[in-house]
Amino acid sequence: MPQNKVIIAGGGLVGSLAACYFAKRGWTVEVYEKRPDPREERNHGKRNLRSINLAISTRGLSAINRLDPEVEKKTLDIVLPMYGRMIHNLDGSLNSQQYSVTGQPINSIDRGRLNEILLDVCESYPNTKIYFEYDTESFDYAKKTVTVKNSKTNEISVASGDLIVGADGAHSTARKYLSFFARTSVEKKYIDHGYCEIEMKSHNADFAMKNDHLHIWPRNTFMLIALPNLDKSFTCTLFMPWSQFEAIETDEDLMAFFKTYFPDSIPLFGEELKKEYFTNPKGALFYVKSSPHHYKGNAVIVGDAAHCTVPFYAQGMNCGFEDIEVLDKLLVEQAAPLIDATDAVACKDVKTNMLTPEQIEAALINYSACRPNDSANMIDLAMHNYIEMRSNVNNLSYRIRHWLEGKLYLVFPKLVIPLYTMVSFTKIPYSKAKKQWIKQTNAIHSLVSFATKTAIFGALFFAFKRYAPTNTLKFPSISEILSIFKK
Amino acid sequence: MPQNKVIIAGGGLVGSLAACYFAKRGWTVEVYEKRPDPREERNHGKRNLRSINLAISTRGLSAINRLDPEVEKKTLDIVLPMYGRMIHNLDGSLNSQQYSVTGQPINSIDRGRLNEILLDVCESYPNTKIYFEYDTESFDYAKKTVTVKNSKTNEISVASGDLIVGADGAHSTARKYLSFFARTSVEKKYIDHGYCEIEMKSHNADFAMKNDHLHIWPRNTFMLIALPNLDKSFTCTLFMPWSQFEAIETDEDLMAFFKTYFPDSIPLFGEELKKEYFTNPKGALFYVKSSPHHYKGNAVIVGDAAHCTVPFYAQGMNCGFEDIEVLDKLLVEQAAPLIDATDAVACKDVKTNMLTPEQIEAALINYSACRPNDSANMIDLAMHNYIEMRSNVNNLSYRIRHWLEGKLYLVFPKLVIPLYTMVSFTKIPYSKAKKQWIKQTNAIHSLVSFATKTAIFGALFFAFKRYAPTNTLKFPSISEILSIFKK
Incomplete structure (x- = not known):
């Protein structure tokens, strides 16, 4: 034949x-x-x-x-x-x-x-x-x-x-x-x-x-x-x-x-x-x-x-x-x-x-x-x-992100997949992996940035509440803020 | 030897x-x-x-x-x-x-x-x-x-x-x-x-x-x-x-x-x-x-x-x-x-x-x-x-810019040199020619855009002055504008 x-x-x-x-x-x-x-x-x-x-x-x-x-x-x-x-x-x-x-x-x-x-x-x-x-x-x-x-x-x-x-x-x-x-x-x-x-x-x-x-x-x-x-x-x-x-x-x-x-x-x-x-x-x-x-x-x-x-x-x-x-x-x-x-x-x-x-x-x-x-x-x-190999691996923020990515992957395995995992342990096309990585990295950055700001603001707030003289300044309560709009 | x-x-x-x-x-x-x-x-x-x-x-x-x-x-x-x-x-x-x-x-x-x-x-x-x-x-x-x-x-x-x-x-x-x-x-x-x-x-x-x-x-x-x-x-x-x-x-x-x-x-x-x-x-x-x-x-x-x-x-x-x-x-x-x-x-x-x-x-x-x-x-x-050759040469805005570049070159031969001139009729390094071209094109764009806006505004202004009923609206005169600051 x-x-x-x-x-x-x-x-x-x-x-x-x-x-x-x-x-x-x-x-x-x-x-x-x-x-x-x-x-x-x-x-x-x-x-x-x-x-x-x-x-x-x-x-x-x-x-x-x-x-x-x-x-x-x-x-x-x-x-x-x-x-x-x-x-x-x-x-x-x-x-x-x-x-x-x-x-x-x-x-x-x-x-x-x-x-x-x-x-x-x-x-x-x-x-x-x-x-x-x-x-x-x-x-x-x-x-x-x-x-x-x-x-x-x-x-x-x-x-x-x-x-x-x-x-x-x-x-x-x-x-x-x-x-x-x-x-x-x-x-x-x-x-x-x-x-x-x-x-x-x-x-x-x-x-x-x-x-x-x-x-x-x-x-x-x-x-x-x-x-x-x-x-x-x-x-x-x-x-x-x-x-x-x-x-x-x-x-x-x-x-x-x-x-x-x-x-x-x-x-x-x-x-x-x-x-x-x-x-x-x-x-x-x-x-x-x-x-x-x-x-x-x-x-x-x-x-x-x-x-x-x-x-x-x-x-x-x-x-x-x-x-x-x-x-x-x-x-x-x-x-x-x-x-x-x-x-x-x-x-x-x-x-x-x-x-x-x-x-x-x-x-x-x-x-x-x-x-x-x-x-x-x-x-x-x-x-x-x-x-990443020669530099980032020693970097604290990289390690936090890496750790967070891993944890998120365990909870939402379809939503967040660490880049290394996508490249080495899946057959997701490289081009798709790169796109998903950029997307999730931006999301994680936003999340980390939001969490950091919230934490800093919270810490400042409580520090203020604790140490500031009670009658120098007072944060308005939510009902006070809302009342402005009611006027 | x-x-x-x-x-x-x-x-x-x-x-x-x-x-x-x-x-x-x-x-x-x-x-x-x-x-x-x-x-x-x-x-x-x-x-x-x-x-x-x-x-x-x-x-x-x-x-x-x-x-x-x-x-x-x-x-x-x-x-x-x-x-x-x-x-x-x-x-x-x-x-x-x-x-x-x-x-x-x-x-x-x-x-x-x-x-x-x-x-x-x-x-x-x-x-x-x-x-x-x-x-x-x-x-x-x-x-x-x-x-x-x-x-x-x-x-x-x-x-x-x-x-x-x-x-x-x-x-x-x-x-x-x-x-x-x-x-x-x-x-x-x-x-x-x-x-x-x-x-x-x-x-x-x-x-x-x-x-x-x-x-x-x-x-x-x-x-x-x-x-x-x-x-x-x-x-x-x-x-x-x-x-x-x-x-x-x-x-x-x-x-x-x-x-x-x-x-x-x-x-x-x-x-x-x-x-x-x-x-x-x-x-x-x-x-x-x-x-x-x-x-x-x-x-x-x-x-x-x-x-x-x-x-x-x-x-x-x-x-x-x-x-x-x-x-x-x-x-x-x-x-x-x-x-x-x-x-x-x-x-x-x-x-x-x-x-x-x-x-x-x-x-x-x-x-x-x-x-x-x-x-x-x-x-x-x-x-x-x-x-440029296959398309822009037929384009009105290209021809205006081209004409303007030529005129400016005649007046300010060191300030504005048409790109074609720099490439074909000088020995200015190509890299420098490209940089200068980008700079002067931006400047000419701004100039043309400013001139166009001024012309449109001027035309509207005179049309208004001519056809609008005299007492409906009146543009403040310059002395009126200045008087605001004097108050």
Whole structure:
């Protein structure tokens, strides 16, 4: 039986999840990935140096669950749940802040291991082939072809399919060509801060700190964070302005800086600190927004290729995985309009491999109608959360608001949902979450401001009543005020 | 004597002007251009199809003059001055609007011919070599090297210099690599309108319309424009929303559309109209803003590679040429701090070919401190001018304001300068021009609003005095009003 074929550029996290989905829905799948097979690399003992910490939460897990609950189980086997932030104060004291009033965690996960799980799943389907060490050189979205180069032999060949999915990451070539074909606007913005990863080894075969928290050393304009790994180490990341990185030139500079700002971390890092800091690369932080994400029924970009975020909400991968869930839902809607496409169980066996180009285009139009806006809002929230993480978390008014939000959520769970909860523990579209957050924040501000004014006025009133000489001044009673109008 | 060497990616208009400047200042120059030598192409009778109309005005001419007044003369030999807009109304009536109250023109020019002049000048200098049909594949700005590919032989080689100048146009590879090295943020934005060029042939060996105007058929949401060519043809360009292009599918659609909106143009185009419209490509319109434009003392991007504009202020090339004038001024400032670098004659013989990397870096820091902002403001003005050209020019209040601005400029030439004059006939930085324009527009609005109110009040007052029964109501006289205060 003839069936649709998809060409996927990129076999990273989002590309491999997309491959699994298309394979599950009966498509012939070809994936072209420029790096070597990470499963072989692991066997040869190489370490992936390019990973910034990853945390998987509701959106990411939901996309895996919809693919196959068994794969979600395998994923949860390799995570370390983090139930809150552990704030490290300057004086070394600690302060735990729960992520969710209902006790839900986000989950620290190793990028490489998750990628391997997905590649294994993907290859377990028939009609699926992953080509490693192939560069995607150029895209012709009108002809639905991709020119690829075997980077070992330099041989050029042309892959063609019924749909091309660009999942080739932040510096996507698929996006560049989409810009020509679909007039996709792209905004790439670097922020003035960089990052450096520093490993914190296990201590006496155990974690050096509590492993059920994401650790933060918030220092207003910069911060250090730490996420636990399965091998009982922590991957720590220092985020700060480039000018500060440039000011640290010697071992002495580094130690003085850590002594001033992260004194409690020094014994935890031990002697490795200097080597890690000066050896590891300093990475740039930027975001990419783009729109539209598709060209006719021929091509679509997903994951970092379509939107790339600063990492401060841990939503990069989660949003990318949600892309794939949404794309699948929209294709299922076309293939089986009578089934509820949002119900993973109900549409488990639906095949989308016989869709016409017009049906695929209809799905992609719907895709571009929501995902560019949702991911752009996610990026705005991540930019905001950087300020929150490095600064606000230590701020009294933030903590009061945070506490109040949590309490209101427990009483009116539909009316007030803390932003962190909406982003990390629900599938509410990011754009809707941002709108609701602005609305409820304004309401809470008004409430707090009203309560504060009432309290101050009340306190002044009673202080006056108590201490003022009884006959100097007298507040008019309500009946006296009303009598003015009666006159 | 050892001297600095510059590698220039791109030998288009801005790249070739840059090459002339560096050659004049004593540098060794290598230019890599991906297209064939246009001078050979012309000999083989090929026509350059990718040119949107070009108009050169003060900024562009100033940059050429600073290079060499003789080259400016050669340039002016091939231009057709346009002193104003010729508005074509729906009923076929014409309406001329001068560009400048002092009678200055902008100048229609052929991109190819200007490029050839500059390439000739460039090759007249010693130590200058232009490599045609070379692709610039990748840039290593740390090592100051460019990997180039001879596109006829596919041979790869590496060019290296003391400075790399990226002048490789709107889809610049130099910019892409600068983004990695200098963390250059880039915004590329497509607008929802496209364009199509249509040639209007000469009539009986003469121009079909007046050749000293830029012709516009403003139709509110879309427009047709025409610029004269030396061969007595006009290059006309239809700018309109993509949805309108897509709606015109047949010869009948096209003719009905032209009959409705551009009836007077139909006899001027003749039978060629249909063929031109359906054969010529429809182009996309977008802008690119980027910042910063340099990496250390090693690399800088200029022209469309750094900023790409929608064409509605005819400032793309002018701004690119101004880039080169500014860059030269900043390098001269480093080489000869005692000479006034803005004075073209005074610094005519200054050489910049012995500058140290630190001096070059100082110049490039100053370059990035002004040009990204200036070009971004130019783009904003061009976006605004699209609305002005296709809609406002027909609007009464616009014409009153335009007239008033012109009159005020004649009386107070430092206080009020029409925006069009600032952009096209001065070298006031675009960012300053935009600020001044906003300020003076607000002032003129207030003035007009005050004058209108006074006029209405005055009219009402006299009408009242004339027609009201004398004893029903009487306005108090000024002495009566004053007497109130005396009481």
